[in-house]
Every structure is written in structure tokens, then in C-alpha cells.
Amino acid sequence: MEKNQEILLVSRPKGLPHEDNFSILDTSIPTIKEGEVLVRSLYVSVDPYMRGRMSDKKSYVPPYALHEVIIGGVVGEVIETKADHLNVGDVVVGYLGWRKYNAVEANQVTKIDPTLAPISTALGVLGMPGLTAYFGLLDIGQPKQGETVVISGAAGAVGMIVGQIAKIKGCRVVGIAGSDTKVDYLIKELGFDVAINYKTTENMKKALAEACPNGIDVYFDNVGGDISDAVLSLINKGARIPLCGQISLYNLEKADIGPRAQTALLINSALMKGFIVGDYSQRFNEGLLQLSQWVKEGKIKYAENIVEGFENIPKAFLGLFKGENLGKQLVKVAEWHPKK
């Protein structure tokens, strides 16, 4: 059996994270205790929210400790078990360490059915990003037939699912993304009505006004900053704004100064609400059932951007802030050989 490896956070990023903030350590494969399983990592998820945990500022999740392993979404295979309800060969998903092998209590992971969908989707459309899109859009955004829904970070793991759900609900869907490839994908593959490349658009407000002749009813915000300022200037009476992320700000070292949103909200009786997927943990089954159904019917497509190799996890994470990923960014750590 090969050796274990893990990735530690060794310094807190100032501004944009850098590979020097991380260190790969050779360790030994842990011995499991009663009630635990040994999980071999297959896919590791890298997500924008993890940037928040790398700072020691207050965020919606506690900070990572320095010189400890980073925790995130992992899909893996049980290769040893001392737990009643998990067997060797089972595929599980959970928040595990950035390690090749994790020893975890069996109740810390969830078994997934590899016959329903590719196992990597448990980190994407049928996992945290899918549920984030589902609850943020439907519970906070409450899109109605014929309304206009604008999505920033539209070609990310969450954004592209939001847009497709909004289309299912009969909305006009306008996506904002950072490359022509992404814009093409959103329109041609996912059926967005309009997509705008913010990097090549000089006047975002003008472009949005043209894309949204009836104003904006729902703004699903993944990015914050200037792009959101432009959207806010165009919202309709009664607009709803789910705040899912503010990736444009995560690497700011100082306070986020700009036009305050309050006046736009006040004059439009509009609602803005932050959320994290965990706010809806009691309803995950409902969400997964509906998302699986839509994927099966072909109403929701998903895209994955897969990098290979455990050692490339930090690089894949850094890529999120350069907008390199179309869809869900994953790292494939090991080959999976399903049992027959």
C-alpha cells in the first residue's frame, strides 16, 4: 500500500492565496478505531468558501487552524471498516481532510449510490453546489414565470445550476461570467437567454439594461463588488437577492467600500438575504430528490473541470480566483474501480 499524504495550511493568505500557503506532508495511513472507516480519497472538491476559512476573520464557518490539515468535500471509497453499516467498496461523501486516506467515524460520511449518477456529482450538482443553487434560488429568490433572473459567477458550479432551475421555472435568465468560452457555454449548452462577459464589457449597467428590458426580479449573487452594484441599479420593485458568495472580495485585505445597497433595497421594497447551504440541512433530501430527477430528465446538465493528482489540489483551489473553472472544480486523486 502506498504512503499517506496530507495538505496543511501553513500560513494565512494575504490577498490572493499562493502555493506557499500550503504544504504537502508525507504521513502514515491511520489505523481505524471501532465505529470508524478508512476512506481512500477519489475526488477532492475545491470551493470558494474555503478562502474564508483560511483567514482568521469571522466568517460563516470557523477558520482553519494553522499547520493543520485542510477540511473540505471529498468523495472516497471505504477500504477498511469497523462500522456496522458501511462495507469495503462503499462510496461515501463527506467533509474530510485533504488527505489520500482519512480515518473517520462512519456517521461523518454519507453513502452514495454509484448507479444513479457519476460519483463525482456528489460534490457538484447532487451535492453542496446543487443544493446551494436549489435552496438559494427557490427559497430566497422565489422566481416566478416570466420574471428576469440575473446570476453572477454564472459559469461556476452553483451559478450554472441556478440558471437552469430558473429556466425550468419559466424565467428569462441572464448570466454574467468571465470568458467568451463560458458565455458561449451558458447560452448554447445550458439555454441561458443572454450571457455577458464582464471582462470584455465596458459598461456593465448598460449591457445589463439591454439584456433585461423588463428589469431584474431576482439577482443570485456569487461575486459581489462592482458587478453587483450595476445589477442593484436595475432591480424591480419587490426584487429578491440571494447572497450566495462574494468571491470578488474574498482576497481583499481591507473593508469592501462601495455604494451601499440600502437605498436600492429601500426604494424597491427589495429583499437581500445571505445564506449557506447548511441553513437548509433539514430539507437536503427534498433538494437531492428534485435535482436527481431534473438531471435524469436532462433538464439540468452539469459541467466538471477535473484536475488530476493529489499534489495539484492547491493549484486547483487557486484557479478558482482566476476564473479558470467552467462548472465544478474537482481534483481526481485516485482511480476508482467499482466492484462488480
Added chain:
Amino acid sequence: MEKNQEILLVSRPKGLPHEDNFSILDTSIPTIKEGEVLVRSLYVSVDPYMRGRMSDKKSYVPPYALHEVIIGGVVGEVIETKADHLNVGDVVVGYLGWRKYNAVEANQVTKIDPTLAPISTALGVLGMPGLTAYFGLLDIGQPKQGETVVISGAAGAVGMIVGQIAKIKGCRVVGIAGSDTKVDYLIKELGFDVAINYKTTENMKKALAEACPNGIDVYFDNVGGDISDAVLSLINKGARIPLCGQISLYNLEKADIGPRAQTALLINSALMKGFIVGDYSQRFNEGLLQLSQWVKEGKIKYAENIVEGFENIPKAFLGLFKGENLGKQLVKVAEWHPKK
């Protein structure tokens, strides 16, 4: 019978409004048509939201036209009638011109019962400000027993009712106001737990942190700007922020730049929602019934700041932006002699 007078908006204020923006005109008393009543103004309401209508920027109500009479809340007495259901001597409330005498369609005013409460309360605790407090706090703020509610503009017509409803709901109530007299009144007369004079407090964030040892669950915002920035830095997970007004900004000529609220909302899964009382017009009866009940039981007290004389309406309006009013600012235009 005396002559009629009316007050026109003759120029749009730049920054703080000035008496020169208004002009008093002598006119004749109008002749009423079928279905109309002639209403003699008794009390005229001046309200912060009217500043928005004096600009030609988009707001939640359309702008006042230049060289036309200003429209606002008025309580008056019917002195002539050509309408079936209103009689001479009836007291009514409605959105009427700043005139001594208004001819209006009978369905544009609401008859009030002068035996239930002083007629001026139809412009205050039992009118628009009371309903604003009621729906904003209860529907958006949703205060729960034991939670901490912070109110800016706490000694204004809306703020002091918000605080008293929050006390009825079992909350810790912290008011922010602009003078020691107001602060004393909030604590000693209205039962606020803490009140802070923002004009004499150097570090608002520190003062609020001390006043709110368990953080802030509901922030009822009447003022915006720096005060709101300080409050936002202390909100709890799941906080609710009804945006009722932004009086600190109404006289700004440029965009309101400051820390964007989005990050605070995101990391706390918090909700911020603008509203106007008209959003709840279908539920006004419910609100008035409950407010009347609380006033009758002595659970809600109200304060009125009454200036005398029609010609002083502009001055009373300007006083709102200097924080001169404790409670509802009214102008008494004529003496009322109730019929026996």
C-alpha cells in the same frame, strides 16, 4: 369664511431643503363637485419620506411636480359635502394638499372616530407611522422573546413605536437617538433598556457592543449611513434588518459610499429588506386594531411635537433633518371644535 392658502414646491432642494424651496400662495376656496367633500385641514403631517419626492430621482414614490401643491398626510374636518356617506362635521384623514381647504373625492379620505383617540393620532401611532412600525418590525423583523432589537431614529414617530412593540414581544430594546432629552425619554418614559446619543458617542460600535452583550438580532433602520455600518458589524447569525428609512442620506447629492452590507449579511445568513407601509395595505385593519388595543391598554405611549400655524409647515418639515422632533412632527393648522 377666510381665504384659502396652499404651499407649492418651487425648486428642488440641493442637499438640505431650505425654506426657499417652498412658496405660500393665496388662492380661493374650491367649489366641490358631486361625490366630493370640502375638508378644512386641522393637522398636517411632515415626514422624512417627503424629501425623496422633492427630488426627481427614482424613489418609492413618484416625485412632486414643480410649482404644484405638496401632498401629504392631513387630518381635517368635512365642512361641506356632496357625498352620500360623509357628513359635515366628520373628521377624516387622507393624503391631501398642503392647503387650508381641500376639495377631494370622498373615497380619497377615511373617516376617523374622534371618540377613540385624539384625532391627531390618525397621522401618528394610529396612522402611517404606527402601521410602518407594526408591519416592519413584526413582518420583516420577526422579533422573538429574549432577542435584542436595535432601532435607529428611535425617538422619531416610527422608532418609538417599534421599540415599544419590541418590548411587548419580550425583547431587549436599544434605541439610537440624537439628544440626551430623547435618550432620557426613551428609557424613562418608554421603557427602552438602553438608549445611545449618537451625537455625543465617539465610538458607536463600542457603545453598541456594550449595550448588546448578546449581539443584535433585529435592526430596525430609519437612518442608514455610519450608524448602520456600526450596527451591521454586530449582527447575529440569522439577523433581520427592516429598512424603513435612510434619513441620513436623503440630502446627499452623490451616491452613498461606505462599507457594502453584503459581507455582513452573507456571513450571518442575515436578511435585509426595504419596505413601505403601502406594501401592507391589505392588512391595515389588522394593524390598526392591534395598535389601538395597545394604546388603550397603556402598552404603547406616543409623543407628538406640534408646531402651530399653516405658514410653519415648511419650517416643521426642515426640522426633521435637524432631529428637532421627539415623536411625531405635526403642524396644527386650525382649531377643532367637535360637535356635541
